[in-house]
Each structure stands twice: as C-alpha cells, then as structure tokens.
Amino acid sequence: MADLLSMDGVHKAFGGLKVIQDFSLSVAPGARIGLIGPNGAGKTTIFNLITGVYPVTSGRIVMDGADITRLPDWQRARHGMARSFQNIRLMPHLSAVENIMLGQHLRARRWYDQIAPLGLMPRNRWRADALAALEAAGLARYAAALVYNLPYGVQKRLELVRAAVAGARLLMLDEPAAGLNPTEREELVAHIEKMTANGTALLVVEHDMGFVRRLCERVVVLNFGQKIAEGRPEEVQRDPQVLEAYLGTGAAADAA
Numbered sequence: 001m002a003d004l005l006s007m008d009g010v011h012k013a014f015g016g017l018k019v020i021q022d023f024s025l026s027v028a029p030g031a032r033i034g035l036i037g038p039n040g041a042g043k044t045t046i047f048n049l050i051t052g053v054y055p056v057t058s059g060r061i062v063m064d065g066a067d068i069t070r071l072p073d074w075q076r077a078r079h080g081m082a083r084s085f086q087n088i089r090l091m092p093h094l095s096a097v098e099n100i101m102l103g104q105h106l107r108a109r110r111w112y113d114q115i116a117p118l119g120l121m122p123r124n125r126w127r128a129d130a131l132a133a134l135e136a137a138g139l140a141r142y143a144a145a146l147v148y149n150l151p152y153g154v155q156k157r158l159e160l161v162r163a164a165v166a167g168a169r170l171l172m173l174d175e176p177a178a179g180l181n182p183t184e185r186e187e188l189v190a191h192i193e194k195m196t197a198n199g200t201a202l203l204v205v206e207h208d209m210g211f212v213r214r215l216c217e218r219v220v221v222l223n224f225g226q227k228i229a230e231g232r233p234e235e236v237q238r239d240p241q242v243l244e245a246y247l248g249t250g251a252a253a254d255a256a
C-alpha cells in the first residue's frame with residue numbers, strides 16, 4: 001500500500017547544531033506509530049518538520065503522493081494532517097460546539113462554503129454536523145459549555161473531534177497523556193481508538209510507554225537526532241541500544 005506520509009533522508013540543523021540526521025519514516029494509511037526517545041532526542045523537531053514549522057535542511061517529505069517538503073504549514077494542513085495539543089489548540093472562550101465548527105472551517109473547500117457569509121446556511125449545517133460529531137464522541141452534553149470551564153481530559157478529547165471533522169488522515173499527537181490522571185488516560189485511549197477506527201493514521205510522541213503500547217503497533221526510537229530502533233513495542237523495549245539510550249533517565253523505568 002502506498003505510504004500516507006514518508007520522510008526520506010531528512011536532516012535538520014540549527015546553525016552548527018545537527019538536530020536530526022538522516023531520518024526516514026514511512027506511515028501507511030491507518031498505521032499507529034509511537035515516536036519515543038530521551039529528552040532532547042528530536043521528537044518535537046520531527047513533528048515541526050512534518051508540519052512545516054521549520055524547513056528541512058535536506059531530505060524529502062511526501063504526503064499522499066505530493067512532495068510537501070517546501071510547502072508552508074497552512075498548505076500542509078490541507079493535505080490532511082492535524083497536530084493536536086499544539087497548532088489546533090482550542091479557543092477557551094468559545095463553546096465546545098463552536099470549536100468543532102472551527103475545525104470544519106479548515107475543511108471547507110467548496111466555493112459556497114468559502115464565500116458564504118457566516119450566519120447563513122453553511123453555518124447552520126456546520127453546527128448540525130458539529131453537534132453530530134460531539135454526539136458520536138459521547139461529548140454532546142458539553143456542546144454549549146465554554147471550553148475553559150471543561151475538565152482537561154474533556155478538552156483533549158474535543159481537540160481530537162476537531163481534528164477529525166477537519167478531515168485529518170494523519171493525526172499527530174504531542175504527549176497526549178501528559179497531565180492526565182489514570183481515568184482520563186484510559187478515556188483518552190478509548191477515544192483515540194474510536195476516532196481513528198475509520199483509518200486515520202496516528203503518530204504519537206509520548207513518554208508514557210504504557211500508553212504507547214496500548215495505542216501503537218510500531219515504535220520508532222530517536223536518540224541524538226538519529227533513529228536507533230524501530231519495531232513492535234515489545235521488541236523495541238528489549239533492544240540493547242534503546243535500553244542504553246534510556247539509561248539514567250526517568251523514562252528508563254517506564255521502558256523497562
């Protein structure tokens with residue numbers, strides 16, 4: 001099957017500092033991949049290179065057959081990638097349903113969606129669709145609530161609904177489990193599984209290996225900007241190079 005996303009021989013340097021070296025990655029449609037590694041290994045930089053926050057120094061990034069290496073970030077989003085907990089941050093002073101409608105706006109491609117003034121027919125249709133998406137996600141009771149009044153775990157789930165209505169085929173989650181209690185974490189795992197059951201691919205940066213094991217069938221390990229291992233979570237966790245990379249860090253205990 002053709003890759004949804006591929007990175008080929010990607011390098012990134014900030015001045016003289018080589019942060020990513022010869023990194024390649026293939027994400028098939030519907031794949032669920034965890035990106036792990038010690039602090040400062042380059043995980044967030046990989047997300048920034050995929051989404052176009054930073055240009056690559058060299059190498060190539062292809063999304064769904066299109067070379068996106070030199071595209072600005074907003075054009076990359078149009079190719080169906082959404083990054084949660086960063087560039088699709090919720091608007092706290094809008095209601096849950098209004099936040100979901102912002103996601104729909106991202107997807108609006110038809111001419112009448114683009115030009116119709118807010119408040120007319122498309123807006124009503126978007127509201128109905130947004131309510132349906134909240135209902136399907138089990139979050140309908142929060143539709144009218146202002147986001148800043150909602151529990152953190154619910155806010156994270158709302159971000160996923162928004163990415164889904166924006167038509168994301170690749171969902172990139174940056175430390176989704178951070179700051180969640182065990183119950184919220186379980187709810188988030190169940191929710192992510194539900195939101196990606198339609199074949200949305202998942203790329204997750206996460207320190208919580210339990211969370212990664214639950215969600216991902218494949219794990220890529222970065223250390224000092226280089227890929228040092230890739231495989232099923234249980235294989236990768238036994239890899240001597242991976243154990244070495246984690247030695248002496250807080251994550252070593254999780255990875256063991």
Ligand SMILES: Nc1ncnc2c1ncn2[C@@H]1O[C@H](COP(=O)(O)OP(=O)(O)OP(=O)(O)O)[C@@H](O)[C@H]1O
Nearest residue numbers: 014017019037038039040041042043044045046222
């Ligand atoms: N804009 C920048 N300018 C200079 N150096 C940068 C920049 N962004 C990241 N770096 C450096 O790149 C390296 C990788 O950072 P990155 O944030 O990608 O790591 P990470 O694996 O996400 O770490 P963490 O788990 O701590 O979030 C670090 O040495 C960092 O200081």
